Amino acid sequence: MSSTDISMTRDVHHVHEEHDEHHHDQNFFEKYIFSLDHKVIAKQYLFMGIFWAFVGGFLSILFRLQLGWPEATFTFLEPILGGWIENGKLNPEFYLALVTMHGTIMVFFVLTAGLSGTFSNFLIPLQIGARDMASGFMNMLSFWVFFIASVIMFWSLFIETGPAAGGWTVYPPLSALPEAIQGSGDGMTMWLISMALFIVSQLLGGVNYITTVINLRTKGMSMTKIPLTIWAFLLTAVLGLLAFPVLLSAALLLIFDRSFGTSFFLSDIYIAGQALSNTGGSAILFQHLFWFLGHPEVYIVILPAMGLVSEVIATNARKPIFGYRAMIGSMVGIAVLSFVVWAHHMFVTGMNPFLGSVFMFLTLIIAVPSAVKVFNWIATIWRGNVRFTAAMLFAIGFVSLFISGGLTGIILGNSALDIQLHDTYFVVAHFHLVMGAAAFFGMFCGVYHWYPKMFGRMMDEKLGYIHFWLTFIAVYLVFMPMHYIGIAGFPRRYYNWTGFETFNIFTDLNTFISLAAIFGFVAQFIFLFNFVYSIFRGRRATENPWHSNTLEWTTPVLPGHGNWPGEIPAVYRWPYDYSKPGAAEDYIPQTVPFSQTQSSNLPNEKDFE
Amino acid sequence: MSTSTTLEAPKSGTWDGGNEPMKASYGKLMMWFFLLSDAFTFGAFLIVYGLTRHAHTPYTGEAEAFTFSTEWWPIPEKVFNAFPGFHGVDLPLAFVALMTMILIFSSVTMVLAVEAGHRMDKKDVEKWLLWTILFGATFLACQAWEWTHFIVGTDEGMLLPDGTTYHGASMAFNQYGPPLFANLFFFITGFHGFHVFIGWTLLIVAFISTVNGVYHKRGHYEMVEKIGLYWHFVDLVWVFVFTFFYLI
Numbered sequence: 001m002s003s004t005d006i007s008m009t010r011d012v013h014h015v016h017e018e019h020d021e022h023h024h025d026q027n028f029f030e031k032y033i034f035s036l037d038h039k040v041i042a043k044q045y046l047f048m049g050i051f052w053a054f055v056g057g058f059l060s061i062l063f064r065l066q067l068g069w070p071e072a073t074f075t076f077l078e079p080i081l082g083g084w085i086e087n088g089k090l091n092p093e094f095y096l097a098l099v100t101m102h103g104t105i106m107v108f109f110v111l112t113a114g115l116s117g118t119f120s121n122f123l124i125p126l127q128i129g130a131r132d133m134a135s136g137f138m139n140m141l142s143f144w145v146f147f148i149a150s151v152i153m154f155w156s157l158f159i160e161t162g163p164a165a166g167g168w169t170v171y172p173p174l175s176a177l178p179e180a181i182q183g184s185g186d187g188m189t190m191w192l193i194s195m196a197l198f199i200v201s202q203l204l205g206g207v208n209y210i211t212t213v214i215n216l217r218t219k220g221m222s223m224t225k226i227p228l229t230i231w232a233f234l235l236t237a238v239l240g241l242l243a244f245p246v247l248l249s250a251a252l253l254l255i256f257d258r259s260f261g262t263s264f265f266l267s268d269i270y271i272a273g274q275a276l277s278n279t280g281g282s283a284i285l286f287q288h289l290f291w292f293l294g295h296p297e298v299y300i301v302i303l304p305a306m307g308l309v310s311e312v313i314a315t316n317a318r319k320p321i322f323g324y325r326a327m328i329g330s331m332v333g334i335a336v337l338s339f340v341v342w343a344h345h346m347f348v349t350g351m352n353p354f355l356g357s358v359f360m361f362l363t364l365i366i367a368v369p370s371a372v373k374v375f376n377w378i379a380t381i382w383r384g385n386v387r388f389t390a391a392m393l394f395a396i397g398f399v400s401l402f403i404s405g406g407l408t409g410i411i412l413g414n415s416a417l418d419i420q421l422h423d424t425y426f427v428v429a430h431f432h433l434v435m436g437a438a439a440f441f442g443m444f445c446g447v448y449h450w451y452p453k454m455f456g457r458m459m460d461e462k463l464g465y466i467h468f469w470l471t472f473i474a475v476y477l478v479f480m481p482m483h484y485i486g487i488a489g490f491p492r493r494y495y496n497w498t499g500f501e502t503f504n505i506f507t508d509l510n511t512f513i514s515l516a517a518i519f520g521f522v523a524q525f526i527f528l529f530n531f532v533y534s535i536f537r538g539r540r541a542t543e544n545p546w547h548s549n550t551l552e553w554t555t556p557v558l559p560g561h562g563n564w565p566g567e568i569p570a571v572y573r574w575p576y577d578y579s580k581p582g583a584a585e586d587y588i589p590q591t592v593p594f595s596q597t598q599s600s601n602l603p604n605e606k607d608f609e
Numbered sequence: 610m611s612t613s614t615t616l617e618a619p620k621s622g623t624w625d626g627g628n629e630p631m632k633a634s635y636g637k638l639m640m641w642f643f644l645l646s647d648a649f650t651f652g653a654f655l656i657v658y659g660l661t662r663h664a665h666t667p668y669t670g671e672a673e674a675f676t677f678s679t680e681w682w683p684i685p686e687k688v689f690n691a692f693p694g695f696h697g698v699d700l701p702l703a704f705v706a707l708m709t710m711i712l713i714f715s716s717v718t719m720v721l722a723v724e725a726g727h728r729m730d731k732k733d734v735e736k737w738l739l740w741t742i743l744f745g746a747t748f749l750a751c752q753a754w755e756w757t758h759f760i761v762g763t764d765e766g767m768l769l770p771d772g773t774t775y776h777g778a779s780m781a782f783n784q785y786g787p788p789l790f791a792n793l794f795f796f797i798t799g800f801h802g803f804h805v806f807i808g809w810t811l812l813i814v815a816f817i818s819t820v821n822g823v824y825h826k827r828g829h830y831e832m833v834e835k836i837g838l839y840w841h842f843v844d845l846v847w848v849f850v851f852t853f854f855y856l857i
Contacts (some may be wrong), residue, residue: 129626134635187721207642211635219627220619245646249653261780262792264657277781280789285660289653570619571626593619 014360019374024598033077034144037561040141045456046447048150049114050528053440055154056105057521060499063098068514070498070507080124084162092495096165097183099493100158104191104373107395108198109153111150111301111439112240113146115536119304120209120233122454126552127227129218129569131562134211143207144202149197156190164191167493169294169356172265172286176257192255199244199251206244218551220571224328225590227575228321229551231328232307235335239296239303244341246291257281284349291342299338299437302402303331306373306444309395310573312449315382315548316392318586320536323376330369330376337366339415347418354416363413385579385586389546390464391449397472398441404476408483408557423493428484429479437475444527451531452545456558457538473521520600521568547587549575554591572608623712639701640835644842647804651846654800658793658853665787677767683786685855691758703856708751709847715744716844723837726830730838732828738816741840745809752802759794794854801850802845 035041062081065074073088084094103230121139125132133139165183167173170191178185213234215510217226256262257278265286266278314321321327343351343359377399386392393531408430411417444467451459485506490497497503544553551571557561577588582600594601594608601609625628631638668681675687686701693704718740727734760776767784769775775784783791817837824830 049810108734135639138639203643203646204753206646207639214631214638215635216628217626217635218627221626222620222622223624225626241642241646242649245650246653249657252800253654253657254779256792256796262795262796264661264790264792278788280661280665282660282664282786287656289657292653353687485627 001487010402014223019294028140034140036140036377037335038121038125038133038136038139039454039559039563041139042118044143044552045113045117045121047542048147049110049118049443050531052105052114052150052523053526055157056102056110057524059098059102061518061521062090063095063102063132064517066095070496070510073109090495093143093165093182094162095495096167096181097162097187100165100167100170100183101153101163104153104164104195107168107301108195109150109298111443112202112297113198115187115301115439115443115446116233116236116240116304117143117146117205118443119229119308119450120237122207122450123229123552124209124212124233124565125216126453126555126559127230127550128216129210129551129562129564129571130216131568135208136256138204139208139520141207141413142201145197145201145204145578149194149201152190152194152197156187158195159186159190161185161187163187166185169287169290170259171290172254172283176254176266176433177269177271177276178258188568189258189568190260192251194302196251196255199248202240202244205386206237206241209233210241218568218571221551221590224325225484225571225574227307228310228324228331229304229307230325231331232303232310235331236300236303239300239335239338243293243296248287249524250289250293252287262315272483280591284346286343287346287349295336295342296338298431299334301435301439302442303334305398305439305445308442308449309377309398309447311550312391312395312445313380313399314576314578315449315546316387316389316395317381318387318578319380319384320574320578321376322379322382323372324574324576326372327376330372333369333520334366337362337369341366342484344413344415344418347415353415358415360415364410367406367410368415370402374403384557389448390459390461391445391466393465393468393472394441394445394448398438400472401433401438401441401475405430405432405479409434420489421486423491424486425490425492427480427491428499429486431481432482433475433479437479441471444468447531449546450524450552451534451538452541452557453555453559453572454533454542455538457534458541458545459538460530463526467526467530470523470526474516474523477516478513478520481513485509544589547585549577549589549591554589621733624661634831636831637838640838644838647779648846651800651849654797655849655853658797661789661793665789677785679767679787681786683790685857686810687809688759689755689855691763693754697764702855704751704755706852708748708755709851711744711751712748712844712847715741715748716841718744719837719840721776723834726824726833729825729830731825732821734824734833735816738812738819739831742809742812742816745805745812745840749802749805749809752798756795759791787833793829795849798854801843801846804846808843813837822857 032040033240035044039291055568062077064073065077068565074085074090077087077090081090081094084091124130145374151594161182161247163183164170164175165181165186166188170188174180175184175188178188199587213226213230253262253264257264257266263281265283266281267283269276269278288449310327311322341359342361343355344363344443347356347359381396408426412421412427412430448459448464485503488503488506490503490506497506541557543555546553551569554569572593573589573590574587575590577583579586579602580588580597583597584599588597594605598609619625619627621627633641655830662682665682666680668684668685669674672684675684676753677683689705690701691704692698718737722734722737725737739786760777762775762784764776764854766774766776775853777784778791778794780788780792780795803818805833815833818824818832819830824832
């Protein structure tokens with residue numbers, strides 16, 4: 001690697017001077033906009049992710065208003081929503097657009113691009129000891145294609161017929177027929193174009209992540225010495241690489257059905273008594289293609305969070321991660337299983353019950369590697385010398401949410417129980433806990449923990465605690481009652497349930513959930529303030545504020561382009577030598593050879609001295 | 610830390626870092642992973658083809674008595690039996706066999722170009738790239754003819770219940786069978802043709818660069834090798850498309 005001679009900052013303590021005397025003479029655009037530096041690209045992803053998270057959260061507040069106060073009038077929203085408020089009532093089709101866009105934005109633009117885009121880009125080169133990604137140019141391209149996808153998706157929110165409204169799963173025939181609802185018109189077209197670009201961006205990023213992990217590890221950084229974050233990002237990229245192309249196929253076929261008169265997903269449809277000419281297609285086929293992506297997608301969302309949490313828990317419990325190899329094995333297990341369970345989203349589509357039981361069996365097996373991970377996290381914390389940093393709180397919160405949401409997953413995985421629970425708020429509560437809120441907690445945990453390396457300053461811990469507790473409480477207040485009304489049969493995606501006598505007893509509960517949701521959303525502004533304020537005014541960070549072992553903390557406070565001034569450090573040990581008996585300090589960085597730690601070496605490590 | 614690195618050497622096995630464990634540059638690895646994902650895209654299309662065809666009624670009568678009907682999936686040999694210059698002659702799959710041969714030949718010349726690149730033989734790389742470009746262009750031209758013939762249709766066409774005859778194919782209706790037969794034909798061969806076109810464009814760029822001596826100055830012809838990987842992949846996909854659409 002020494003042959004890749006990239007110029008670096010000489011004086012790490014005077015970061016601002018370095019801007020003036022940089023060897024490349026990069027102008028503003030090269031440095032901050034079309035940057036090839038993985039750290040800048042990671043921050044770009046992070047800023048976009050935070051922006052999208054607030055948009056997505058705001059949309060959810062709008063439809064929670066409708067669900068919480070179905071009789072109320074929302075005239076005060078007219079300045080924001082304009083024509084979507086009719087006589088003080090939220091337009092029902094706009095309600096559908098809101099849930100659709102909330103799902104799309106949160107799943108793809110925040111928890112896929114914002115989460116793995118940020119942390120894969122930031123941490124892979126830093127933690128494996130590389131100057132940058134394998135191809136900086138493709139990395140930049142990946143972000144800008146994502147940016148264009150974002151612009152199109154955002155733009156679709158403002159067109160006259162509204163954004164896509166067929167649900168984030170965009171099932172045909174609803175999404176295929178512009179005549180069906182307004183939201184299947186231009187909004188849907190823009191959704192498909194945006195998602196096609198998004199997939200291209202993911203593939204550009206994904207091949208880069210995988211290749212970087214394989215080819216650019218520093219000397220000594222074997223696959224069993226890389227931090228669990230890197231394993232998580234690697235497997236996430238593999239999942240994306242294999243799952244997203246299938247969504248691309250489905251999207252392209254859907255585009256043809258919508259715009260070029262093909263019948264891939266359409267058959268025997270009447271609109272207002274008129275038969276459409278489309279014949280022979282199958283709407284279920286789309287669901288198979290969609291969920292072949294859609295299920296791995298939830299692991300694309302949760303695996304990076306698991307990786308970040310593993311790292312943060314080990315660092316802050318001051319203990320080696322419990323079962324390092326079991327952690328890798330369980331992630332590989334989850335990744336493999338994620339491709340063979342997709343039909344559990346389709347139990348009630350009329351599939352053969354025998355096939356249903358096969359998918360049920362495979363689905364329930366995922367509980368095994370998931371439980372292995374949960375027990376390992378708990379065992380890592382167990383009797384650890386725990387430091388409750390904001391990042392650690394979010395990591396523990398993640399484990400809590402993952403358990404709560406995971407347990408209901410076992411219930412939902414039963415094809416018989418699913419007949420009752422399908423498309424109810426029970427499902428909504430389940431996946432919001434296990435992949436929505438949990439992945440968000442993983443993201444927060446990552447931001448609080450790696451903020452010093454990103455911006456050279458610390459985030460405020462006290463605000464972090466407040467943010468954590470408010471968010472943690474709000475999440476449970478929102479989603480625990482939701483399970484309850486879900487079991488009662490309350491269906492999701494309904495604009496109005498006041499017409500059903502059965503559900504009227506849940507009015508108060510719905511109002512309560514909406515209040516909790518608003519409470520939780522408002523709490524996020526504490527984070528936003530903390531995040532922005534700390535960039536400029538935060539306490540200055542040291543090189544290794546958390547006394548962590550991994551390679552990124554051996555770089556200067558603000559690493560320049562190329563990450564390490566001078567040679568890339570070599571690696572001698574795994575990243576989890578915390579509180580090793582006999583060691584001088586309670587952490588031994590990966591760059592310390594065994595010959596320097598003879599007092600703490602284990603018998604089997606004596607050979608390496 | 611920097612002092613410690615000089616004290617002892619870290620481990621240096623195949624997967625111990627500091628090297629290329631698969632003995633492939635990052636560019637080639639990226640191409641392999643891209644092809645893996647592209648294989649899933651095509652795989653999804655071919656699965657759509659398989660399931661759609663399975664959902665349609667097959668033709669069960671005598672092959673000699675076969676007529677086009679929207680009731681059943683057509684026999685490919687009866688659809689693809691035309692050859693340019695032999696109007697009205699029944700030559701089942703002759704033209705598509707020729708197309709396949711051309712594409713396979715282009716793969717052979719591609720291999721020769723890559724091999725010439727390993728020898729740093731600029732003249733040979735140019736020669737074999739040019740042959741590959743020529744075969745690629747011929748394949749695309751053949752596909753254009755095949756599509757035109759498919760769209761225009763045969764003289765006989767399909768006799769409709771109302772007594773009229775329908776010639777050729779559009780997305781909504783075609784003379785050969787159910788609408789999805791033509792939909793899938795256009796979509797999948799079109800998507801493959803698009804891939805060939807992209808590869809063909811890349812080949813032209815590589816040819817120009819070779820002529821200008823870009824790769825020679827760089828010291829290796831790896832770009833030709835990477836495009837070669839893509840080109841072989843596109844050929845391989847055609848073998849599957851050919852099998853599904855024309856043979857089965």
